[in-house]
Amino acid sequence: MGDEASVGSHRQQSTISGPDSDPIIPVHLKFLISNIKNLVPTILTSENYSIWWLQLHQHFVANGYDGHLSGATICPPDSQHPQHLILRQLQSEFKLKQLGDISLFLGIQVIKTTYSYFLSQSHFAQDLLLSAGFTDCKPAATPAPSRPSLSFDEQPYADPKLFRKLAGSLQYLSITRLDIAFATNSICQHMHQPRNGDFQSLKRLLRYIKGSFSYGLPITMGPMQLRSYTYADWAANTADMKSMSDFCTFLGSNIVSWSVKKQTTIARSSTEAEYKSLSSATSDILWIRRLAEDLGIPQIRPTVIYYDNTSTIVLDNNPVFNARTKHIEIDYHFISDHIQKGHISIAHICTADQIADILTKSLPVSRFQLLRSKLTIRSHND
Incomplete structure (x- = not known):
């Protein structure tokens, strides 16, 4: 690439x-x-x-x-x-059709202010709650509980068609709502054979949307320098022991790209899981840098990728591969090559400041709200 x-x-x-x-x-x-x-x-x-x-x-x-x-x-x-x-x-x-300022695009409301835009799917969220019968439900503070329930109902859900419809709508809503990306990803993994417990998770997410349907994504003026945050939750899925990878990339103060994905293979160490996530983020950044250049926003300096895995930092500084690390050598050389070319640079960030943490796991209320604000997800009136 x-x-x-x-x-x-x-x-x-x-x-x-x-x-x-x-x-x-x-x-x-x-x-x-x-x-x-x-x-x-x-x-x-x-x-x-x-x-x-x-x-x-x-x-x-x-x-x-x-x-x-x-x-x-x-x-x-x-x-x-x-x-x-x-x-x-x-x-x-020529015959022109002047549409004026954009206000609605593919169900996404575009609200223009003096110095910014605000992208919102509040109408879509309200329609979703109405179709699910949750217009009068009790709001929840987070998309998912921070601790999994001890009693999970494994019985097949009676209406899988409704489950798939709601799960697909939630996936579309996550275009401007990164705060529900992890919960939506977890729910969509069970679309083929949903269980009663999965529908309970979906109901919890709908309750969260009820209390935050006016939230959206602002686009503000400012510096046009790319930066990215990447994170991996090693063996996060207890069913198959696969890790979760995620990254989010900002152009100035505006988030422009993000991903939440379960890794396709089982990582044998946290360093391997981190390198897989870092490699995916690097590929995405290279594409965005080329797109930015085509749009007249060349990235003069390397794009900084922030992550918090100390083992990966040690390996970056001392690339000695032994029997424990040889299986991640390809990812390492891919990343190292683009570091040497000046496309990216790697910087350490403490776990408390890792924004991408919100995309890999359920969090307590205070931690979730802090990272949500750092993702710039907020209400239009805030």
Whole structure:
């Protein structure tokens, strides 16, 4: 993923050499294409794509533009060129549909303030509670109890179709609600054969949503430097002894990527589990760095990954592999290679400050609320 060939291939698909190029629409043109309704053909072929590209290019050149499109924006000849004049020029030539400021996208409300946006699925959460019959339930302070119940009902749940419907809705709700990601992940692992005990866990999560349906994800202005937190809970699953991996990546103060996943193989040590999680986070960061560069946000400095496993730190500083650590050598060299290339750097963080801890286990109320605030999950009114 990090080799020069793959980087070159990625960038090559993000450029247009001219009207004779193949009909591959770059990412940074999709916004513009979606607004020019009369020129975008229903079926994209080499011929009509070339006509569309040529007409658009000629319009820009005729109006004094350099013909360069960058990151879903049009570069005007004058940096002070008002946006409404650009739109007026385009409307004189093409049929445009101006939608105004975004307010709703795929069920996600976008609330605009003076200096930020706020992403919320409160309407979806309320509809979910209504369909489940939990509109008047007693709210819970956390998505799951910090200690598992001693008496778990193993009997099959009577309505597995309802269970799957609610579990799928919870998974969609976690797009803006990272605070329910771990509980939702645990519930979705039992969608095929849900038990009564699994439905009790789902009910607890619905009770938590009842008390926090207005929560969402803010997007604020600030520095555009990437940083990531990764964590692994070794042998977290007592049924198969597999570990949980998670990471969350921030661009400035805004969280832009996260993952909660049970590892596919059993780790024989906490160091192995940590390296698997660290390797997954590294792969994700490399992709985000390339995307950020395409969007005009190049990452000059290495992306810092914070984790709290001291054994992994020792191995980073003294890469001597013996019989106990040789099985993680591939992950180590993958991570080490990108450290040497300046793509990432590793930093230690104490467990108390590890934000990713909220994505791997159920926590007490005070600890959960602290980490939730660090994830920036909050109510729009806070």
